[in-house]
Amino acid sequence: MNSTLNITVANLNELPGLAEPILRLYNDPKIILLDAPMGAGKTTLIKEICRSLGSTDNFSSPTYSIVNEYNYPGGKIYHFDLYRLKDKEELFDLGIEEYLDSGHYCIFEWPELVLDMIKIRYKKIEIEVNENIRYLRIINK
Ligand SMILES: Nc1ncnc2c1ncn2[C@@H]1O[C@H](COP(=O)(O)OP(=O)(O)O)[C@@H](O)[C@H]1O
Numbered sequence: 001m002n003s004t005l006n007i008t009v010a011n012l013n014e015l016p017g018l019a020e021p022i023l024r025l026y027n028d029p030k031i032i033l034l035d036a037p038m039g040a041g042k043t044t045l046i047k048e049i050c051r052s053l054g055s056t057d058n059f060s061s062p063t064y065s066i067v068n069e070y071n072y073p074g075g076k077i078y079h080f081d082l083y084r085l086k087d088k089e090e091l092f093d094l095g096i097e098e099y100l101d102s103g104h105y106c107i108f109e110w111p112e113l114v115l116d117m118i119k120i121r122y123k124k125i126e127i128e129v130n131e132n133i134r135y136l137r138i139i140n141k
């Protein structure tokens with residue numbers, strides 16, 4: 001059965017303190033999908049998750065590069081933005097299966113194309129924004 005936890009983020013200052021509990025929730029699955037509209041705060045949340053893992057690497061949105069790689073003391077974080085991908089063929093060309101099998105963190109913005117390639121447990125985070133308050137829905141899949 002899927003579990004769900006709802007978290008309200010009233011402002012940006014709250015996010016650093018919430019990133020770690022969000023990360024550890026549901027026994028810390030290494031695959032995380034962020035499903036939310038443009039501007040909802042996907043990239044911002046991923047940055048805080050990376051910080052909470054202890055990564056000090058330069059962080060940027062991989063909108064043009066599709067995937068960014070960061071180091072943290074426990075290994076690697078692969079941060080994907082699939083917004084510009086047209087089809088699964090491009091995902092395979094990227095080597096998606098190796099990333100998913102790597103055992104490292106794989107965190108996705110715009111995850112629709114990768115959804116049915118994931119064969120293990122993952123965490124899905126949905127974000128809704130209403131009057132600048134973020135409503136996060138964290139689902140154990
Ligand atoms: N929890 C939050 N509270 C207030 N502003 C936020 C929050 N999360 C993100 N933002 C702001 O929203 C804007 C879009 O964030 P971004 O992470 O780029 O969204 P996305 O990756 O979903 O398109 C940025 O200006 C960011 O600072």
Ligand SMILES: [Mg+2]
Nearest residue numbers: 042043061109
């Ligand atoms: Mg983004």
